[in-house]
Amino acid sequence: xxxxxxxxxDDIFHKDAGCSSELDYTEQSSWMxxxxxxxxxxxxxxxxxxxxxxxxxYIIEEQYRWSEWAAPKDAEGKFDHNNALTGDDLxxxxxxxxxxxxxxxxQRADNANTIEYKIGEIFSEIKNKIQSGxxxxxxxxxxxxxxxxxxxxxxxxxxxxxAKIKNMGNAGRNGGEYYTPRPLIRAMIDVVQPKIxxxxxxxxxxxxxxxxxxxxxxxxxxxxxxxxxxKLSTSDLQTLQNDxxxxxxxKSLAYVIAIMNMILHGIEAPNVLHTNTxxxxxxxxxxxxxHSIILANPPFGGKxxxxxxxxxxxxTGETAFLFLQHFIKMLKPGGRAAIVIKNTFLSxxxxxxxxxxxxxxxxxxxxxxxxxxxxxFLGAGVKTVVLFFTKGEPxxxxxxxxxxxxxxxxxxxxxxxxxxxxxxxxxxxxxxDIKSGETDKSWSLAISNIDQSTYDLSVKxxxxxxxxxxxxxxxxxxxxxxxxxxxxxILAKIQELL
Numbered sequence: 403x404x405x406x407x408x409x410x411x412d413d414i415f416h417k418d419a420g421c422s423s424e425l426d427y428t429e430q431s432s433w434m435x436x437x438x439x440x441x442x443x444x445x446x447x448x449x450x451x452x453x454x455x456x457x458x459x460y461i462i463e464e465q466y467r468w469s470e471w472a473a474p475k476d477a478e479g480k481f482d483h484n485n486a487l488t489g490d491d492l493x494x495x496x497x498x499x500x501x502x503x504x505x506x507x508x509q510r511a512d513n514a515n516t517i518e519y520k521i522g523e524i525f526s527e528i529k530n531k532i533q534s535g536x537x538x539x540x541x542x543x544x545x546x547x548x549x550x551x552x553x554x555x556x557x558x559x560x561x562x563x564x565a566k567i568k569n570m571g572n573a574g575r576n577g578g579e580y581y582t583p584r585p586l587i588r589a590m591i592d593v594v595q596p597k598i599x600x601x602x603x604x605x606x607x608x609x610x611x612x613x614x615x616x617x618x619x620x621x622x623x624x625x626x627x628x629x630x631x632x633k634l635s636t637s638d639l640q641t642l643q644n645d646x647x648x649x650x651x652x653k654s655l656a657y658v659i660a661i662m663n664m665i666l667h668g669i670e671a672p673n674v675l676h677t678n679t680x681x682x683x684x685x686x687x688x689x690x691x692x693h694s695i696i697l698a699n700p701p702f703g704g705k706x707x708x709x710x711x712x713x714x715x716x717x718t719g720e721t722a723f724l725f726l727q728h729f730i731k732m733l734k735p736g737g738r739a740a741i742v743i744k745n746t747f748l749s750x751x752x753x754x755x756x757x758x759x760x761x762x763x764x765x766x767x768x769x770x771x772x773x774x775x776x777x778x779f780l781g782a783g784v785k786t787v788v789l790f791f792t793k794g795e796p797x798x799x800x801x802x803x804x805x806x807x808x809x810x811x812x813x814x815x816x817x818x819x820x821x822x823x824x825x826x827x828x829x830x831x832x833x834x835d836i837k838s839g840e841t842d843k844s845w846s847l848a849i850s851n852i853d854q855s856t857y858d859l860s861v862k863x864x865x866x867x868x869x870x871x872x873x874x875x876x877x878x879x880x881x882x883x884x885x886x887x888x889x890x891x892i893l894a895k896i897q898e899l900l
Contacts, residue, residue: 404555407544408562414541420533424570429655431566432662433528434472434545435559439665440521441468442550461518466503471495473546481543489535496530496538517671520661527654527676553668560614560666567609567659582608582699582742583778586788587615589822590697590740593770593790593829596620598638600646600694605679605728607649610660612697614667617647621668642669648693649674680706680724683713684731692734699742700725702784716761718754722747726758726789730766735794739766745773745785748859759857763849766791770829773804773861777811787861790829796849801832803844804863842866 411431415421421430444460444467451458464470476482487495508522532538549555568581596602596616604612619625620642623632634642647669651657657676664672704721711717714727722743733739747755748771762768770790778786791797807821824843832839836846842865852858 404548404558404562407547408566411541411544414537414544415532418532418534418537420531424566425655426531428566428570428659429528430531430541431545432658433524433530434542435548435563436524436658436662436665437468437472438545438548439550439662440517443670445469446551461521463503466500468546471500472542481546486539487535488539491535492538493530493535501525501530514675515671515673520671520674523676524658524661528658556666556668560663560668563663563666564611564614567611567663581780582611583817584611584615585817585819585822586742586774586778587612587697588619588819589772589826590788590790591616591619592625592826594695594697594738594740595624596695597624598634598641598646601648602646602695602697603648603693603732604696604698605650605732606698606700606725607651607660607674608656608699610649610651610663610672610674612699613647613649613660613669613672614663616695616697617642617664617667617669620646644671647673650677650679651675652678678710679728680710680713680721682728684715684727687731689734692732692737694734694737696729696733696737696739696741698725698729698739700729702744702786716754716757718752718758720754723754723758726762730762730793733766733793737793739789739791739793741789741791742774742786743789745787745861747789748787748861751856756856759859762789762791763797763857766793766797767795768797768800768859769833771800771802771859771861772825773802775805775807775811778805778817780811780813780816798849799836800847800849800859801829801836801839801844802847802861802863803828804861806843 408431412427415427415430421427440462444458444462448458448460460467469475471487474482474485476484504521504525506522507518508526511519511522513519530538532541548559550559564584570581590612596619598620602613602616604610607613621634621639623634647664649660649672651660651674654676657674660674661672664674700722702722705719706721706724711719711724714724716723716727718724726741726743726747729739729741748759750756768789768791770788772788772790774786774788776785803825805821805825807817809815811817828839828841828844832844832846840846843863845864847859
């Protein structure tokens with residue numbers, strides 16, 4: 403229904419001098435979608451208030467509402483071209499009046515959890531990049547044809563928006579920064595099995611894919627509900643809206659996309675904070691700040707400044723290692739986590755990596771490690787593992803699963819749910835009896851058997867014969883010289899015979 407609209411909007415952006423990449427297309431369509439969504443939400447709420455003989459207090463003043471400046475209608479409800487701003491007039495209004503007004507909500511809001519604060523935060527972080535007022539007018543008219551009124555419409559829009567985020571991730575140098583493959587997220591959620599009443603946190607939210615997938619899982623009553631067996635109460639739905647999902651994101655564009663993505667999935671006022679998660683000192687985290695579940699894919703390869711490192715007991719420049727310390731601290735005792743991290747974390751020999759593995763194994767039960775194949779994250783160029791752990795009990799045994807999809811993954815054949823079905827099934831079996839989860843692709847490791855000086859957890863499948871180690875170049879050259887000498891001797895004997 404709406405797919406063509408998204409394509410048409412991207413075409414308009416493509417022709418405009420101000421937009422140069424998929425990142426720009428997503429950013430620009432996001433602020434328009436947000437304002438259109440807000441207008442539809444306010445319209446629905448005003449109608450509900452009218453039915454109850456109450457007065458609805460609008461968040462946005464009349465002259466700044468979408469229906470006034472972006473898509474004015476005539477008496478018959480058709481687009482009013484005579485009163486619609488366009489060209490330089492439209493640009494002057496958007497840049498000179500609309501954005502400053504919306505930005506001002508941040509100062510006027512009561513607290514950071516309100517929709518008013520989110521409006522102010524979003525419009526403090528992004529600007530209108532479209533240079534032609536005529537291109538902007540065309541884009542606004544296309545966006546206006548989208549509707550957020552029914553659940554079905556929101557569902558379709560959320561899928562289309564996810565596709566935009568995926569394209570944006572593929573276009574960027576660091577594919578994994580904006581987009582974690584959804585089948586991987588769903589498998590992580592299936593292992594962790596969140597329940598209504600638990601809080602779920604992602605301190606490196608990106609586009610909020612983990613929280614959106616967790617919302618879908620819980621909204622439908624878990625996997626059983628997805629098969630049509632569970633209905634949620636009004637109180638459960640209220641808990642999902644307000645008291646379940648929490649996130650932090652440092653980058654401006656990702657923050658805006660995270661909020662828009664959560665809204666499209668059905669969370670009206672997402673609890674996403676725009677902040678550098680790592681700037682918080684671990685000692686300042688109180689039990690009241692902790693969460694039941696953490697799902698995350700923190701950035702890998704980043705380097706943090708010295709003053710940021712000082713917030714952590716194990717100091718390192720590696721961003722992902724700092725995030726892992728943050729996540730362990732942010733988990734409630736008994737809390738469950740599933741974290742994507744570079745596979746080198748399991749074997750790095752630097753002091754910080756060894757200390758962090760020791761901390762993880764002694765204070766958490768690292769019950770499962772999923773080893774992901776290369777190509778899982780398009781454009782990321784690194785191999786990853788997923789760590790599944792429970793806080794508050796030491797690790798005795800860890801179950802490993804080596805994911806082998808039997809093909810080279812890429813844009814045309816990415817990871818899918820079927821690829822991970824065996825892992826999810828075997829993991830369930832391994833939890834109740836670790837031996838029953840052992841196959842040619844999975845095995846268990848007793849922590850008492852690892853080297854206690856390095857805590858090396860390298861993925862080494864005992865069911866696969868080790869390949870003969872490659873010889874050193876010098877050895878190969880020496881062998882070639884020796885063979886040449888043998889050949890010379892043989893040839894010399896043959897010549898004597900002749």
